[in-house]
Amino acid sequence: MKRYSAFAIAREALRHHSGWDRAWASPEPKKKYDAIIIGAGGHGLATAYYLGKNHGIRNVAILEKGWLGGGNTGRNTTIIRSNYLQDPSAAIYEKSRSLYEDLSQDLNYNVMFSPRGVMMLAQTQHEIRGYKRTAHANALQGVATEFIGPEKVKELCPIINIDGPRYPVLGALWQPRGGTARHDAVAWGYARACSDMGMHVIQKCEVTGIRRDGGKVVGVDTTRGAIDCDKLGIVVAGHSGVLADMAGFRLPVESLCLQALVSEPIKPCMDVVVMANTVHGYMSQSDKGEMVIGGGTDGFNNYTQRGSFHHIEETVRALIETFPMISRLKMLRQWGGIVDMTGDRSPILSKTPVEGIFLNCGWGTGGFKAIPGSGWGFAELMATGHSALCAEFSLDRFRAGRFIDESVAAGVAH
């Protein structure tokens, strides 16, 4: 792999850009791999990358039914933060956020990580108490956050109306080192690095069955033939239930549609990420100038990647009080992604009832921020059978009643 650098750009500029390689290879599947990862989204590719980089397992295939990063990795609102209340969540999300800081250097691929700061507005007395509690918890967890007053909110984000009649801004939980990154680039960067290590990123290869022998996984059937493996990682977000069904077990997961939308591009007006959880909307401005807006999930099981219009209407209606200047903004496009929601709104990174099958799912509405940390921990789990980052997120926590209850802790989607 040729390294990307300023020098490479200068060199290629002088020879009509004829020397760029393809970023990753498109090989034919082999008969057998040491490990197969199903799902070439951010989490799957990051898992493969750290399997190779940290654990030396490089005979790996990453199978993708569609195109690389075309699922939720390309459909989220790119927010990166780690201001969670529960210790296991803060640990894995903070690991992830810290990996994002030098991910571009690590992958030699610009993921455009922009630590512009993430602000979660407190618009009720309850939220003030909740976020102060989170700020104290974060101080103990080593996550840099602070509770700031409304004047500071206005100073950081002048387009906010802090005196809204219904939901005035009473303060905010501020994480200055949170931010955004280019979501596609995260998938592309990991895919390029995996391909460079000799791994096979195989697109348009849908898994149609999981072959087992005596309670142990032996391989998968795909639209491009049967492939054997010793270990199998299922990292497919919204379709986790479908894959679990192939492997013969059920999950505490339901798939819902989560929508987002972007406006027409406008001049820079907002250089932080703002989340308003009481009214349930969040917004940031992309580098192109579009206002990127996300809201809540549709409330019923759904695999359609479309979503209902009235949810968008609710989100936008709520945001207009807090951001009056967006009231006449035209919206450019809208899309939906299928998110896998668990009962406690925390992910599952776990062994499964079938030996050799590992499961990484349940990231729900907030998986993008977790990509590097999730890959780091899940690779360790797949390689060694244990990972301190993942231990609390095991599948058996539901049976044991050992929830990591972020839904109660935050009362929001994340």
Next chain:
Amino acid sequence: MLILQCPCCGVMADETELAAGGEAHLKRFGPGSSDDDFESYLFNRVNPKGVHFERWRHAYGCGKWFHAARCTATLEVFGTYSAQVTEPPQEIRDKISARRPGWRWREFG
């Protein structure tokens, strides 16, 4: 926009009028049951990509609960039926079999 006909009051209600109540035909397990059964009842869900049976409530209408048979991949509605049954009635099953030949039926309850 999802539109379901409430079998209790007959109104064609769109989803803003309805509240989703999750998977239908769960068999309830309480104190004294095995950990497996209890866990399965409380948390594990079929979550199919395709034919799904759900509980819905006509929340901003007659207020009654009912059942709906729906496809989660296309949002096609096969029909709605009474909440007072433990499995889908034959008429609904026939409609689904006609629309989705080869659908793999699971056991209910």
